[in-house]
Amino acid sequence: MKKLSPILKSLLFPLSLLYGLIVSVRNLLFDFNLLSSTEFKIPIISVGNITVGGTGKTPHIEYLITLLKDDYKIATLSRGYKRKSKGYLLADASSTSYQIGDEPMQIKRKFPDILVSVDKKRVNGVKNLLQSEHGNDLAAILLDDAFQHRSIKAGLSVLLIDYNRPITQDFIMPYGRLRESASEKDRANIIIVSKSPEDMTPIDRRIIVKELDLLPFQSLYFTCLNYGNLVPVFKNDAINIINEEWGKENFSILLVTGIANPKPLREYLENFSHSVEEVQFPDHYSFGSKDIEMIHSRFEKLEGENKIIVTTEKDATRFYDMKINQDSIKKHLFFIPLRIKFLNDDKSKFDVQIMNYVQKNKRSSNLHNIKTDSI
Known part of the structure; x- marks a missing residue:
């Protein structure tokens, strides 16, 4: 991030404190169930971030699609940022980026056989998917950029953190680049440090593990980006x-x-x-x-x-x-094209955790049986 002038810093810092207070109060309302979260009887995997800007969400969504699509009927649900349409839309062969947004369109062109949907209101989007003609066959739904969308309760929450912009050394926007406090990482089941150097040393990895100070139930993985x-x-x-x-x-x-x-x-x-x-x-x-x-x-x-x-x-x-x-x-x-690559033996562990979650929870007959356990 570019260095700010002392005058601009003095102006932005109070705004960040106010914004951070508002976001913290909102999170507390969800934590104490004063604002409700909807849970569904289907495996829902959320992929999101805390930092403003690209952390590689779409390549990670595409990795999950590739991992799951041969064994399960899956759907993606995005907001469809900057699309020219409104409400719920299910992409088809005639859809354009103007209708559903550039990232959902990228996914639909690459994976034409999966369901790609958009809706700013995620709860409404999931309901429409489940009530569609494909609803009975759906085994899992992938939520794109949904870490802050707490009105829907994902069974498995994946948080991406940019290796080059550690959240422990950042501040809430507009003074910094954080959407919410770095401590909110504790809501995630899986944390992926994206854009890591492919030749990361063991000591660099240990430093990040120590800085993140994960909870016992959380899993940590490292990925890098590869150009095709x-x-x-x-x-x-x-x-x-x-x-x-x-x-x-x-x-x-x-x-x-x-x-x-x-x-x-x-x-x-x-x-x-x-x-x-x-x-x-x-x-x-x-x-x-x-x-x-x-x-x-x-x-x-x-x-x-x-x-x-x-x-x-x-x-x-x-x-x-x-x-x-x-x-x-x-x-x-x-x-x-941009693809992700897991470092060391992270790939096999991540794949097992995702596949186990979907297998254990697909079309669960009991809403409260949803499991998010780590490996």
Whole structure:
């Protein structure tokens, strides 16, 4: 986070104290059952964070989908941030990112056979899923970005913490980047330290374990992010690039992003090119025709014959839904998929914990039999 001036600090700090007080009171009302949480007779796994900005929720949701989809009928439920529609929607083959949001659209394109739904009111969203024609077959529901949505009680709560932004060293927004106090991590059943370095040393791991001071029932895992091969956004129009060779041809790259933190992707691309120019938009930005014209102009000015435009998979969903007339963009626009990788032997332990939870609790006949035990 950028350093704040002393004047700005003095202005933001009181606001953070007030915001923190409001959030703490709200959490206490839920803790003492003065505000109610709804529990359902189906395994519900929530994936969320405490920190504002990207912690890798979508790649972790996609990992859970891949883990479960071959054995169980599953659904995802998201808010559908910045979508142009309202209320509950169940995605189908004709859905667009404007209707359901970019992240749900990314999931639907990657996993067309699972149920992808959106609803700002999560309780209403779950009820609609269970009452749909697919409701009787559903074995589990994945809630995206729902750690603060306490009106619904997830059977298993997964909290993501960015390795590069330790919550124990942060402060509540707007002075810091925390949505709520770091102590609220105690509500999570599973904590994943995401964006960890792949070569993390045992001592670094022990330091984090000590700082987090987990409760006995909580499980801790570490993941890193891995970039996949280039994928054309418009497959029928794209130039042919062999992923193993493209970096050796010294391509010039125009990086176009609308995400919270494009720095890791830019640093990754710099391994393949000495010429990486960047066009950065706000997170979840809705590209317009003028933006496309500007991107086209910047691309045409890149030096060399070998040049491409690279974006993220999330941004690609919005480009895909646009009418782009510039052939040079459609030919040269690629995205890089993002996947997670568990460190050490964390993968096998995490997989077992998730599979055991779903197996033990699927279509439980007794609401109070929902189990969230660790391994």
